[in-house]
Amino acid sequence: MNELELLRRIQRKTPAPGPGVLLGIGDDCAIFRPEGASEDLLFTTDMMIEEVHFRRDMHAADSVGWKALARGLSDIAAMGGEPRFCLLSLALAPWADQRWIDGFYRGFLRLARRTGTTLAGGDLARAERVACDVAVCGTVPPGQALRRDGAQAGDGVYVSGRLGGAALGLATRRGAAWTKHCRPEPRLEFGRLLRGRATAAIDLSDGLSLDLHRLCLASGVAAVLDEAIPVFPGATLEQALHGGEDYELLFTARAEVEGAVRIGTICPGRHGRVYFQGKPLAPLGYDHFR
Amino acid sequence: MNELELLRRIQRKTPAPGPGVLLGIGDDCAIFRPEGASEDLLFTTDMMIEEVHFRRDMHAADSVGWKALARGLSDIAAMGGEPRFCLLSLALAPWADQRWIDGFYRGFLRLARRTGTTLAGGDLARAERVACDVAVCGTVPPGQALRRDGAQAGDGVYVSGRLGGAALGLATRRGAAWTKHCRPEPRLEFGRLLRGRATAAIDLSDGLSLDLHRLCLASGVAAVLDEAIPVFPGATLEQALHGGEDYELLFTARAEVEGAVRIGTICPGRHGRVYFQGKPLAPLGYDHFR
Numbered sequence: 001m002n003e004l005e006l007l008r009r010i011q012r013k014t015p016a017p018g019p020g021v022l023l024g025i026g027d028d029c030a031i032f033r034p035e036g037a038s039e040d041l042l043f044t045t046d047m048m049i050e051e052v053h054f055r056r057d058m059h060a061a062d063s064v065g066w067k068a069l070a071r072g073l074s075d076i077a078a079m080g081g082e083p084r085f086c087l088l089s090l091a092l093a094p095w096a097d098q099r100w101i102d103g104f105y106r107g108f109l110r111l112a113r114r115t116g117t118t119l120a121g122g123d124l125a126r127a128e129r130v131a132c133d134v135a136v137c138g139t140v141p142p143g144q145a146l147r148r149d150g151a152q153a154g155d156g157v158y159v160s161g162r163l164g165g166a167a168l169g170l171a172t173r174r175g176a177a178w179t180k181h182c183r184p185e186p187r188l189e190f191g192r193l194l195r196g197r198a199t200a201a202i203d204l205s206d207g208l209s210l211d212l213h214r215l216c217l218a219s220g221v222a223a224v225l226d227e228a229i230p231v232f233p234g235a236t237l238e239q240a241l242h243g244g245e246d247y248e249l250l251f252t253a254r255a256e257v258e259g260a261v262r263i264g265t266i267c268p269g270r271h272g273r274v275y276f277q278g279k280p281l282a283p284l285g286y287d288h289f290r
Numbered sequence: 291m292n293e294l295e296l297l298r299r300i301q302r303k304t305p306a307p308g309p310g311v312l313l314g315i316g317d318d319c320a321i322f323r324p325e326g327a328s329e330d331l332l333f334t335t336d337m338m339i340e341e342v343h344f345r346r347d348m349h350a351a352d353s354v355g356w357k358a359l360a361r362g363l364s365d366i367a368a369m370g371g372e373p374r375f376c377l378l379s380l381a382l383a384p385w386a387d388q389r390w391i392d393g394f395y396r397g398f399l400r401l402a403r404r405t406g407t408t409l410a411g412g413d414l415a416r417a418e419r420v421a422c423d424v425a426v427c428g429t430v431p432p433g434q435a436l437r438r439d440g441a442q443a444g445d446g447v448y449v450s451g452r453l454g455g456a457a458l459g460l461a462t463r464r465g466a467a468w469t470k471h472c473r474p475e476p477r478l479e480f481g482r483l484l485r486g487r488a489t490a491a492i493d494l495s496d497g498l499s500l501d502l503h504r505l506c507l508a509s510g511v512a513a514v515l516d517e518a519i520p521v522f523p524g525a526t527l528e529q530a531l532h533g534g535e536d537y538e539l540l541f542t543a544r545a546e547v548e549g550a551v552r553i554g555t556i557c558p559g560r561h562g563r564v565y566f567q568g569k570p571l572a573p574l575g576y577d578h579f580r
Contacts (some may be wrong), residue, residue: 021408121315122315
């Protein structure tokens with residue numbers, strides 16, 4: 001069973017959302033509208049686990065803290081939101097000394113400050129491995145959140161930047177690609193710009209092939225990618241197509257959006273299918289359950 | 291460094307809350323007031339980690355799922371809130387097969403349904419150990435959330451039920467005490483009843499001695515416990531004073547509250563100090579970092 005299948009199984013068992021919950025399981029964020037509020041709230045949560053999402057001997061403490069928050073902020077960006085606050089659950093392993101903990105919080109709080117995200121609470125525990133989970137809340141004008149399910153045949157497919165940088169960084173641990181891997185910049189400003197322009201959006205956390213597959217599946221459409229995909233300097237086409245953790249935005253729109261690169265077109269067809277160079281492109285991006 | 295010291299260190303590093311965040315780190319929940327909203331929002335997050343909070347050979351999958359949600363709901367209860375939705379991050383170990391996963395969700399969703407809590411999203415991963423983190427959002431009328439910091443000298447100290455049941459259950463694995471340990475019932479209805487009546491409240495997750503210490507510390511007061519503490523049938527006084535996971539509510543009030551048992555009185559004195567049988571009571575409850 002892969003992640004998508006497990007998710008579907010959970011969705012089937014889950015009752016319909018209660019009052020105020022406008023969007024439940026299945027998008028980058030859930031949407032909640034409090035009574036009387038003049039803003040919709042976005043919620044997302046993301047884990048970072050030692051030996052799964054990071055390695056103690058490879059990733060500096062402050063980059064682990066930064067990235068733990070960046071992952072959720074990228075989900076807020078993909079929905080066009082503005083981050084407001086977050087909760088941090090942190091389980092500390094015996095090896096994580098005061099210096100490591102201080103480094104983790106330094107990286108976490110630097111990104112929090114820069115993006116206006118208040119650290120408002122959390123949970124602490126001891127465990128065998130370091131693990132954390134960050135829940136982020138963002139706001140968006142009522143009804144203006146970007147979703148995965150609005151793409152229509154004829155829409156252009158766009159990305160906010162070059163792809164494959166994080167995968168290249170993980171392979172080489174050098175230069176701008178390594179920085180991209182360790183300290184991804186969530187595209188918050190760009191996401192807000194897409195309100196009212198993008199028909200659907202998702203953040204590129206698990207690779208173009210898999211995330212575009214997800215967007216198309218949610219929208220009930222297919223997509224054809226152009227020959228020219230914007231590749232991060234030094235990265236391979238393979239890394240650009242399937243590499244995870246770029247945290248760029250992938251979206252669909254009827255008209256050009258300044259600052260974005262068009263990479264394809266939405267078309268009718270088997271839901272979720274993505275074509276590249278005349279053939280179906282396998283959704284090979286990162287899946288924990290494969 | 292114990293948990294309280296680590297928490298203080300984090301608090302010192304954390305900038306002042308941004309707009310809308312009425313209460314940040316340090317209580318059972320954070321409080322957020324969205325623009326224009328006619329309700330305040332409460333947020334809490336709690337981890338459940340294999341070999342730390344539960345054991346695979348001791349706890350049934352559905353009780354792990356139930357308790358993972360119950361812990362956060364108890365925080366919502368302690369603030370007088372009504373649960374609305376939650377996010378579930380779940381890391382699955384190789385040993386957790388489809389049957390275990392189904393059992394986990396069965397227990398989780400049973401309590402969710404019973405309390406009107408929508409499962410609105412989350413995150414999935416593979417890891418060496420099963421670990422989950424549940425963020426819960428609840429609502430409360432504006433300004434009516436119960437907090438830890440309002441206790442004043444002369445207030446009575448109360449609990450919502452008998453103590454030590456969960457500790458007894460963990461020791462004996464039998465009867466009503468074992469049920470109390472495995473499937474705690476968050477005191478949501480009772481918590482809502484305390485709005486406008488309790489001067490301070492906290493949920494008993496880590497033991498009376500430690501949680502009363504925390505409430506008194508937050509309020510800048512001390513407390514004297516009566517000789518007679520309501521002990522769960524079969525439990526020892528030691529279990530009632532220091533045993534964790536009862537998930538009853540501990541609160542202070544100026545007048546009696548029906549259904550609660552008075553166990554002491556708030557007094558001036560060294561902040562956080564609790565007296566029992568004429569002597570200071572050590573805060574021996576559960577602390578991950580001791």
